[in-house]
Amino acid sequence: MNKIPRIAVFASGNGSNAQRLAEYFAKDGMPKIAAIYCNKPDAFVLERAKHLEIPSVLFGRDTFYNTQFILADLKTREVDWIILAGFLWLIPDYILNAFPQRIINIHPALLPLYGGKGMYGARVHESVIAAGDKQSGITIHYVNEHYDEGDIIFQATCKVQPDDTPDMLAAKIHELEYEHFPLVLRRLLVIGK
Numbered sequence: 001m002n003k004i005p006r007i008a009v010f011a012s013g014n015g016s017n018a019q020r021l022a023e024y025f026a027k028d029g030m031p032k033i034a035a036i037y038c039n040k041p042d043a044f045v046l047e048r049a050k051h052l053e054i055p056s057v058l059f060g061r062d063t064f065y066n067t068q069f070i071l072a073d074l075k076t077r078e079v080d081w082i083i084l085a086g087f088l089w090l091i092p093d094y095i096l097n098a099f100p101q102r103i104i105n106i107h108p109a110l111l112p113l114y115g116g117k118g119m120y121g122a123r124v125h126e127s128v129i130a131a132g133d134k135q136s137g138i139t140i141h142y143v144n145e146h147y148d149e150g151d152i153i154f155q156a157t158c159k160v161q162p163d164d165t166p167d168m169l170a171a172k173i174h175e176l177e178y179e180h181f182p183l184v185l186r187r188l189l190v191i192g193k
């Protein structure tokens, strides 16, 4: 049998996607979440990690950008893939180089629309609504040195109604994320396509 892929989930905030991935993958342990990495001491994802009994690693900006501590920790945990689930910092070159085409992000819009620095969470949905777009969606993509610009793996769409608020759109987007993110990752990481 092939080796079970081991993943690191990076998250900065609420962590509902991280939890969804953990619960979905727990059914058969494939892939295995080795740890959840977080850059915010008060992020709710840390509580979720505790309840899910997944180790968590909290780090600050200096550690992330000016040391190789996180890379060493990823190696110690034998991580094969890095999954960004609501992680808001740019991935530094030393990690990108160690995980070529093995870092995957989920973005709450149809890239290349509404991506780039500062485009996350509510800001994305406010921009979609302000532009009067009739649809939005999710993009799962490889991560490179620029925000939201790596090769696209998967997209799914939803309708934007004229009276949708950013919160209503966020809820639709989250539903799409919960539906597709675990399946796309399972297919790519475990089955290999």
Ligand code: GAR
Pocket: 011, 013, 014, 015, 016, 017, 018, 085, 086, 087, 088, 106, 107, 108, 119, 120, 121, 124, 173, 174, 177
């Ligand atoms: C998700 O909607 C994710 O797509 C988005 O942050 C949210 C995190 O929610 N990511 C970005 O905006 C990245 N640019 P969660 O913490 O509840 O999983």
